[in-house]
Amino acid sequence: MSTPEHARPIDTTAPLVLGVESSCDETGVALVTLNALTGAPLLVGQALHTQVAMHAAYGGVVPELASRDHIRRVVPLLRQALAEAQRDLADVDAIAYTAGPGLAGALLVGSAFAEALAFALGKPVMPVHHLEGHLLSPLLAAEPPQFPFVALLVSGGHTQLMHVTGVGHYELLGETLDDAAGEAFDKTAKLLGLGYPGGPALAKLADTADPALVAEIKLPRPMLHSGDLEFSFAGLKTAVLTRVKAAEAEGGLTDVGRVALAAAVQEAISDVLVAKCVQALKQTGLSRLVVAGGVGANRHLRASLVKACERRKAEVYFPELSLCTDNGAMIALAGLLRLVSGSPPKMAGGFSVKPRWPLIDA
Numbered sequence: 421m422s423t424p425e426h427a428r429p430i431d432t433t434a435p436l437v438l439g440v441e442s443s444c445d446e447t448g449v450a451l452v453t454l455n456a457l458t459g460a461p462l463l464v465g466q467a468l469h470t471q472v473a474m475h476a477a478y479g480g481v482v483p484e485l486a487s488r489d490h491i492r493r494v495v496p497l498l499r500q501a502l503a504e505a506q507r508d509l510a511d512v513d514a515i516a517y518t519a520g521p522g523l524a525g526a527l528l529v530g531s532a533f534a535e536a537l538a539f540a541l542g543k544p545v546m547p548v549h550h551l552e553g554h555l556l557s558p559l560l561a562a563e564p565p566q567f568p569f570v571a572l573l574v575s576g577g578h579t580q581l582m583h584v585t586g587v588g589h590y591e592l593l594g595e596t597l598d599d600a601a602g603e604a605f606d607k608t609a610k611l612l613g614l615g616y617p618g619g620p621a622l623a624k625l626a627d628t629a630d631p632a633l634v635a636e637i638k639l640p641r642p643m644l645h646s647g648d649l650e651f652s653f654a655g656l657k658t659a660v661l662t663r664v665k666a667a668e669a670e671g672g673l674t675d676v677g678r679v680a681l682a683a684a685v686q687e688a689i690s691d692v693l694v695a696k697c698v699q700a701l702k703q704t705g706l707s708r709l710v711v712a713g714g715v716g717a718n719r720h721l722r723a724s725l726v727k728a729c730e731r732r733k734a735e736v737y738f739p740e741l742s743l744c745t746d747n748g749a750m751i752a753l754a755g756l757l758r759l760v761s762g763s764p765p766k767m768a769g770g771f772s773v774k775p776r777w778p779l780i781d782a
C-alpha cells in the first residue's frame with residue numbers, strides 16, 4: 421500500500437486480525453485493525469495472488485490445480501502482508517479464514533493453514549463465510565455505509581439481496597433461482613468466444629460498443645416484473661445462444677456484432693439488478709444500498725445504480741475496486757468485526773469446511 425505511515429493512525433492496542441482467503445482461484449492474505457482516531461476498520465497490509473493466468477489455458481477454474489497453487493502461495497503472501505503492515509506474527513490477535521462456501525479442496529488449504537498457524541501461535545480462529553466478507557467489504561472504503569442497508573451480493577456463484585441490520589444480522593430478501601449474475605456474464609462471454617474470466621472480458625468489449633447497434637438487440641430481462649426479489653439469468657444465456665447460432669448460420673458473428681451483443685448482455689443483466697435493488701429499497705423502506713462481489717466491479721452496473729439511487733435520494737456504496745473480487749482483506753475484516761461485536765472466537769483445533777453454506781446460517 422502506498423499510504424504513508426504518518427497518515428495511518430494505528431492503535432497497537434486494537435485487535436489485529438489476519439485474514440486468509442482461498443475459496444476459489446485467488447489466494448489472499450491481509451491484516452486489518454482499527455483506526456486509532458475514528459475506530460473504523462483499517463487495512464494495514466495485504467497480499468494477493470490470482471490464478472487467472474494458470475486456469476486460462478483450461479477455459480475455467482480447475483479445482484485440483486487451484487488447491488495446489490494455494491499451498492504454494494500462502495506462506496510467501498503471509499510474509500508479504502506482514503512486511504507491508506510492519507508487524508510480526510506475534511502481534512496477531514486472531515486468525516480469520518474462509519470456511520465456505522467454495523471449492524472443498526481450495527477451502528481446506530486456507531483452513532488447514534490458518535488453523536495450524538493459530539494452534540502454533542496459541543491464538544484463536546474465526547471461520548468466516550465468504551459472502552459475509554464480500555458483504556462487509558464496503559466498510560473498508562473511505563466513506564463506509566452505516567447499518568441498516570440493503571446489500572446486493574453479486575459474485576460468480578451467488579446473486580442475493582440481503583437486509584443487513586448489523587454484523588451477523590442478515591435477512592435474505594431474494595436470490596437467483598438458477599444462474600448467478602457472474603455466471604451469466606461468464607457463460608455468455610464463452611458463447612461470444614471470449615476467454616476466461618468472462619465477466620471482465622465481456623465488460624471491456626462492451627465499453628467500446630455503438631449504442632445505436634446495442635439498442636437494436638432485444639434481449640430478455642428475466643423476472644423484471646415478477647413482483648418479488650428473485651432473479652433468473654438462465655434464459656438470458658439461452659437467448660444469446662440462439663442469436664449466436666443464428667449468426668453462425670449466416671457466416672458467424674462480425675466483430676461489430678459481437679461487441680454490440682456483449683453490451684446488450686451487460687445492459688440486460690444490469691437492468692434486472694438495478695430494478696430489483698430499487699424494489700428492495702422500496703420494500704424495506706431503507707435508503708442505503710451496498711453492492712459487493714466480483715460483478716460489483718462492473719462499471720456499467722455501478723453507473724446505473726448510482727443514477728437509480730440518485731433518483732430515489734438513496735445512497736449507494738461500493739467496495740474499493742480492488743476489493744470487489746476475492747481477497748484476504750474482506751475475510752480479515754469480517755473476522756475483526758465479528759470479534760469486536762462480541763462473537764466468541766474459537767480456539768484452534770479441529771476444523772471442517774462448508775463448500776455449501778447459506779449466509780443466513782453464518
Ligand code: KG4
Binds near residue numbers: 576577602718719
Ligand atoms: O466475487 P468473485 O471474485 O468470486 C466469487 O466469489 O465468485 O466474483 C467473480 C465473478 C465472476 O463471475 C466474474 O466474471 C465477475 O465476478 N466479474 C465481473 C467483472 N469483474 C468480475 N463481471 C462483470 N464485469 C466485471 N467488471
Ligand code: ZN
Binds near residue numbers: 550554576745
Ligand atoms: Zn467471492
